[in-house]
Amino acid sequence: MQNFTFHNPTRILFGKGRIADIAREIPAAARVLITYGGGSVVKTGTLAEVKAALKGYTVFEFSGIEPNPTYETLMQAVELARREKIDFLLAVGGGSVIDGTKFIAAAAPFAGDPWDILARQAKVRSAIPFGCVLTLSATGSEMNNGAVVTRRASNDKLVFLSSQVFPRFSVLDPVKTFTLPPRQVANGVVDAFVHVIEQYLTYPVDAKVQDRFAEGLLLTLIEEGPKALQEPENYSVRANLMWTATLALNGLIGAGVPQDWATHMLGHELTVLHGLDHAQTLAVILPAMLQMRREEKREKLLQYADRVWGLREGSADTRIDQAIDHTRRFFESLQVPTRLSGYGIGADAIPALVAQLQRHGAVALGEHQDFDIRRSQRVYELAA
Ligand code: NZQ
Ligand code: ZN
Secondary structure, three states: OOOOOOOOEEEEEOOOOHHHHHHOOOOOEEEEEEEOOOOHHHHHHHHHHHHHHOOOOEEEOOOOOOOOEEHHHHHHHHHHHHOOOOEEEEEOOHHHHHHHHHHHHHHHHOOOHHHHHHHHOOOOOOOEEEEEEEEOOOHHHOOOOEEEEEHHHOOOEEEEEHHHOOOOEEEHHHHHHOOOHHHHHHHHHHHHHHHHHHHHHHOOOHHHHHHHHHHHHHHHHHHHHHHHHHHHOOOHHHHHHHHHHHHHOOOOOOOOOOOOOHHHHHHHHHHHHHHOOHHHHHHHHHHHHHHHHHOHHHHHHHHHHHHOOOOOOHHHHHHHHHHHHHHHHHHHHOOOOOOOOHHHHOOHHHHHHHHHHHHOOOOEEEOEEEEEEHHHHHHHHHHH
């Protein structure tokens, strides 16, 4: 096992009806800015529930944070937060609203050009404290310190990480996910699945409990994911999926092990240039990525084949082929296409995707930092 520091300060309020408890987590004199997306939380009544729980607080609202939140929109919220001297933010929505809120939290008190937080990884020395009410389980953003923001004007989708942007608390009420459209349910399962894979399917470092945790999360997604599509109001299924997606990217399974993230990096360029949902990009890239890197990932692929898919017959190469095939078929069974052609994207799109990776310096990816641009190009070609 590798050395690590693990610290996760986010308080989780899990279960039915927990929105009612948020006032205990926010200072009574706070000037609170509620942030949300395109209006699902208005339709579902979640926003009204949040406002009822904040009775007596000074509350402002900022809406319109889009899926794959943009710098352009978020900077309007930064202005509002500065103007109104906001001292607590409350994100109500999915990963995009939470990520956007992390950026607002960091950018509002930032002395220089806020874009540098993303483009130059400028140090975030302070941030407005914030909490979350999660409505879509997928990203793990509700319990981690990362955020992904897109600048439309320049076609950049960039990540920043800072210990200042862990949420103070997150409400995880599985009932709030009953209203998700099937596409977002499937996206959530695929995204959480690939988060586990990025931290598990590398090379062995004898991290036994991290491996067993990771395999448990994958098995839960395989078992419960399809049920959520069939029985959208099954509380137990939603509860298991929600906690699984949070644990998939809250630092726990990634502590002390090598991490990959190349699938995510190649996927981000597909979202920027072609508008695919984040999870759709992962479903396209991952099977091709595993095929391409089957030698360097051989030992873990065999462990994955055995412990996750129960594949124990045939040669090692056959079992690896089958494991990759099972992964692809799992995504397809959730109605998430796993080829570029499934989204109407042809091989002619590949040079521009590769150029984006080059421009973003994504030229030495993966657990060995040796996954170069030529191999990235090959992955896009295999995914066609
Ligand atoms: O905008 P509204 O109207 O709220 O609708 C949203 C949105 O259209 C809708 N929705 C959310 N909750 C709902 C609901 N509709 C009905 N009922 C509900 N309960 O779902 C749509 C998608 O929402 P979004 O927040 O974009 O989805 P997701 O949670 O998958 O977030 C994706 C974003 O997170 C980033 C992605 O890159 C992408 O920008 N990621 C963040 C990570 C992190 N911070 O750790 C890691 C991930 O790898 C990922 O990159
Ligand atoms: Zn992801």
